[in-house]
Amino acid sequence: MCGIVGYLGEKEAFPIIIKGLQRLEYRGYDSSGVAILGGASGLQHHRKKGKVEALLTEVGENPPSGHLGIGHTRWATHGAPNDVNAHPHLSGDGQLALIHNGIIENYHALKETLTERGHEFYSDTDTEVLVHLIEEVLKSSEDLDLFEATRIALNEVVGAYAIAVIDIARPEELILARKSSPLVIGIGEGEYFVASDATPIVEYTKNVVYLEDEEVARVSLTSGMKIRTIRNHKVTPVITELEMALESIEKGGYEHFMLKEIHEQPRSIQDCLRGRLSLGHNTVRMAGIDDHEPMWKDAKRLIIVACGTSWHAGLIAEYMFEDFARIPVEVEYASEFRYRNPVIGEGDILIAISQSGETADTLAAIRMAKERGAHVFGICNVVGSSISRESHSGAYTHAGPEIGVASTKAFTAQLTVLTLVAMRVGELRNALDSQRRNRLMVELESIPEKIQSMLDQDQKLASIAKVYMSAPNALFLGRGFNFPVALEGALKLKEISYIHAEGYPAAEMKHGPIALIDENMPVFIVATQDAHYEKVLSNIQEVKARGGKIIAVVTKGDKEVARIADHTIEVHPSDDALVPILSTIPFQLLSYHIAVMLDRNVDQPRNLAKSVTVE
């Protein structure tokens, strides 16, 4: 979704802002813009539909010069993706420039009031209304400065925002504020950086302040940083150290971030397991659970909320919690859960799963659960994200930054953490015997190596991809632990290749999807040797009888499926609960190769955003 970058210091702002916007490209956007404030040149304002490259072409050979600037990548919500709606937006008198992530829900009412007072608007955006509102407050009294005017104006705003505002009359200061949309301030030597996430900041400084909801900040070269809440309470800034490394947000020789992230999985899973498996004591160590042992022992029910790929991880976790811990589990789309009137309260534990930790619906579900008395356990990848901060307890996945829009390493890391949580809870509830616990731990330790041997089959997967790259549709099937893997396989393929794909539990095929099967339909199926093996074999026969093509993920050494399938891809045997971490890898690689062969924008597929901060 939209990205924010700002700079205030001694250096030229424009190159820093452009580099920052390029670092944020992974979030997904459709236009970009900058406003730079420079001595004699005043406010230099450029906006362009399309990629940051298009903005650079627009700017041409005379880039704007100045030491204070803001830049934005816009993912259209209010108004079409065009030059006019792109940010920054200017106040009516052209004195203020503002960039905004989020949605101003009452913008229509505000716009009507401001129009009555003589304001004229050039765009369809809610953001332009906000900058006019700040202008209106600023002009209402000579005693107000931009910081105060912004603070007062935000009291009239309903909705979500992360904003950065500059004023031609104040070239030494940058005003920032947030509510429900993240904003990070980087503190350098005599300079400040601002961004919607840490990726544009990490190469300049590791010292950051995360603004909290309803906080307004002023960073100034003369008076430093000042933060107040919009209700005017003083806040002391808390400086934290970024854990992110610069290499982790660069491609490191791979053609795409997605491919790099797929190949990082042996390491990301090792990082996720580090310090958590205690084979000597035959137990799992997770502070987020150990600190609340009685609560997990006595919990009535688990409710898992998430969106997209993270929701698929939640579905697999349902099987694990039932199997290991014998506890009732419900898995919900966060967007559905938050708008129902769900029965949830004390004694329930809500597990929220989110790579970004910023997904608006998941965040809203958490807040609702907290209000109703449930304990919230967050599983996030991004350290310091809103969901991790708003959860009562939780566990990080430690997969490192995921830049490719299609989630890969974050998914397998989520599965790994969820396995550990389910094992620990199973142990606490005396539902998981020590032998199985031990077997699972030994198996978990071997997962990185098993993934590596799957990655070594990459060329074979590329050749299978070539056969099916022109298919208009695809079906993904699986059963038990591997049913959500089928859903995830279909999601991966459709989001990056734009091929229509559906995921189903294999047994459901007969209840409808079988009508789609003919010689043009590739069916990707997980047919590993688990409790459902024989039944999946029958499903494969049914597809073959109707001329469908079978691409099967099988257990190493399997002969039966190989006899009937058109292609097989082998995974090492493992505990049924852990197979999804392995069986999902070939689907990631197949989708990747098909998308590359179709010349798709693999890392930034059309219309998609990495971090969905609006509902």
Ligand code: F6R
């Ligand atoms: C798909 C994908 C999305 C996300 C979803 C939730 O590859 O990445 O479906 O899983 O938008 O995002 P998070 O996990 O950040 O809450």
